[in-house]
Amino acid sequence: MNATLSTRDRILGAAEALFAQRGFDGASLRQLTAAAGVNLAAVNYHFGSKEKLVEEVFRRRLDALNADRLAALGRLGDKHPPTLEEVLAAYIRPALELSHEGNGALFMRVLARAFAEHDGTLRQFLSDNYGHVMRQFTAEFARLLPHLSKPELYWRIDLVTGALTHAMSGFGMIQRQEDVSEQAHREQTVQHLIRFAAAGLSHP
Amino acid sequence: MNATLSTRDRILGAAEALFAQRGFDGASLRQLTAAAGVNLAAVNYHFGSKEKLVEEVFRRRLDALNADRLAALGRLGDKHPPTLEEVLAAYIRPALELSHEGNGALFMRVLARAFAEHDGTLRQFLSDNYGHVMRQFTAEFARLLPHLSKPELYWRIDLVTGALTHAMSGFGMIQRQEDVSEQAHREQTVQHLIRFAAAGLSHP
C-alpha cells in the first residue's frame, strides 16, 4: 500500500473504493482495513465508528465539490443574467473534474448508492450538510424558467439530477477515443450532459 | 399478517418492502420472516438461499412488467412508423401502472437500488434475463433517431434510463391533487415523463 499517505487517508481511500464496489453494508471493516494495509482497530480509533467513516468519505469529497460548484455559480453572478447552460455548467463541470482525478470516479459511484437510499441517517446527513447547494441552484433555475410551475420545475430538476448521478457513476467504464485528448474528451462530455439537461429542463 | 396469502408470497412481499427500505444486505432474513409472519427457515425451504430470494423478487415483477412493455411495443408495430412519444409510452406506462398497484412503488425502489450496483451477480442476473427488452427498445430508438451516432444514442438512453429509474423510485412520496382523479393524475405523470425523455433523446 501507499506508505506516503497517513493511516487516516489510507482508510478513506480504501473505504471509497470498497463502498463503491460492495456498498456500505457489504464492505466490512476487515476487508477495508486489509485493503488499506492498516490495523482493524484503526477505523474506530480515527473515526469513532463505521457510520462516522461513511460520513467522512462524503465530507472529504463533497466539501470541495460543492465549494467548486458554488464558486462557479458565484462567478456567473457577475454577468447579470446567466444562461441556463452556464448554470448547468457550474453544476456539472466540477463533478466531472472530480470524477477524473484519483479515486474520484469511484466516489461518484458511492454517491449514486447514497441516492438509492430512501431513508436512514445517511440521507439525512447529506441533506443537512449539502442541501443548501441544491437549494441555491434550484433558485437559479426558477429564475431562468419562470414559465414553469413550482411542481413542474421540481419534477424536472429531480429527473435531471437522477440522470446526471446515474451517468456520472458510470464514468469508470467510458473509454475515450485515442485521437482526442483527455481535456477535449472531458469538455465534450460536459457539453453532452449540459445539452441533455438543458433540453430536459426547458422543453415546452 | 395477511393469512390469505401463501407463505411464499408473504415472504416475497415482505422482502420487497424490506429490500426497498434497508437494501439487500441491510435487510436480514430474521427481520424479513418476522415481518412476513413466517418461520425463519421458510426462506431457505422455499427459495434455497437469500440470493435466490432476491432474484425471485425481481423475477416476479419484471416478468410481467417486461411482457407489458414488449406487448405495448408490439401493438405499435402495426401502424408502421410509430412516433418517439409512442415508443416511450410503451416503455414508461407499464412501469407507472406497476408502481400504482400493491407494493409496486416499493419494487421500483428496489429496482433503483439494483441500478446502483455496478457489479455483483445481481447485475449479471438482470442483464441476462431482461437485457433483451432494453435491446429491443434501443433498436427502436435507433430507427427513430437515425441522425444520432451510436455512442451518442447510447449516452442519451443511459441518461434517460437513469432519470426514469430515479424518478419512479420516488413515487411513494408524490401526492396527487385532491381535485384530479387517480387515473387523470397518472396519465398526467406519464405525459411529463414522456415529454422529458423525448426532449432528452431528440434534442438537436
Added chain:
DNA sequence: CGTATGCTCAAACGATCGTTTGAATCGTAC
C-alpha cells in the same frame, strides 16, 4: 388404518460482523 408428502417449527451451527481492550511501540519535548 397406515404411510407418504409437503410444509412449519424451535433450535442450533459456524462464520462474520462492528466494537472494545490493554499492552506494545513510536515520536517528541523536557
Added chain:
DNA sequence: GTACGATTCAAACGATCGTTTGAGCATACG
C-alpha cells in the same frame, strides 16, 4: 534518558448473520 501523548497492534467481546437440522404436524392417497 525519561516521561508522555499519540498511534498501532493482536486478541477477544457479544451480537447477528445465513444456513442446516431433525422433529412435529397436516393433508391426501393406498
